[in-house]
Amino acid sequence: MAMLAVCMAPTMNEAREEGPYKGLTSKKAAAALAGYTVFTEGSQYFVDIQPQGTGSVAKYYAVVGNWIANKG
Secondary structure (H helix, E strand, O other): OOOOOOOOOOOHHHHHHHOOOEEEEEOOOHHHHOOEEEEOHHHOEEEEEEEEOOEEEEEEEEOOOOHHHHOO
């Protein structure tokens, strides 16, 4: 009997603990943007939008490290 080992991608919270791949800032008011998480199917890539100073910051996380995640 053969056993298969499955490598699981980190969860969104684990990715957050490791820190974002990139961070982008905006001068738009935090109330207009912040407080959202935008994610792909399977949460392979996601962005947390949070207030920062008088604007906002979009923190990009790549749970799966492939060419799509590293493009930019």
